Amino acid sequence: MDKVFIEGLEIEALIGIYDWERRIRQALVFDIEMSFDNRIPAASDAIEDTLNYKAVSKRVIEFVSGSGFGLVETLAEKVAAIILDEFAVSHVRLKLSKPGAVRGARAVGVIIERSAATLAR
Numbered sequence: 001m002d003k004v005f006i007e008g009l010e011i012e013a014l015i016g017i018y019d020w021e022r023r024i025r026q027a028l029v030f031d032i033e034m035s036f037d038n039r040i041p042a043a044s045d046a047i048e049d050t051l052n053y054k055a056v057s058k059r060v061i062e063f064v065s066g067s068g069f070g071l072v073e074t075l076a077e078k079v080a081a082i083i084l085d086e087f088a089v090s091h092v093r094l095k096l097s098k099p100g101a102v103r104g105a106r107a108v109g110v111i112i113e114r115s116a117a118t119l120a121r
């Protein structure tokens with residue numbers, strides 16, 4: 001299956017389990033790959049036929065900016081569910097990086113893959 005991707009989408013959010021983290025906003029980075037049949041927009045050359053990566057990005061930014069979860073696992077799960085629920089995507093791979101959270105590591109985080117058919121709600 002073809003993919004549409006969003007790479008390095010940086011969003012500031014309230015995230016973390018420690019008291020000091022509940023008082024600040026931290027940068028998070030999303031890399032998202034979404035299954036989509038790109039042959040249809042390729043044939044029509046019409047934006048309406050695409051999985052519009054700008055529209056997906058705007059929705060993710062809106063949700064993440066207003067969120068305040070403790071774990072990156074929780075946030076990743078919610079974002080994957082939004083993409084599967086609100087866009088014509090059957091499968092999503094999402095990497096959520098928290099840069100600078102661990103001294104000596106460029107980033108830490110999670111990678112999840114979810115399908116519309118198997119999504120736990």
Ligand SMILES: Nc1nc2c(c(=O)[nH]1)N=C([C@H](O)[C@@H](O)CO)CN2
Nearest residue numbers: 016017018070071072073098101102
């Ligand atoms: N698997 C996880 N481990 C940790 C998380 C997390 O969300 N998932 N969070 C933290 C702290 O918030 C950390 O990022 C602060 O440096 C620790 N481990």
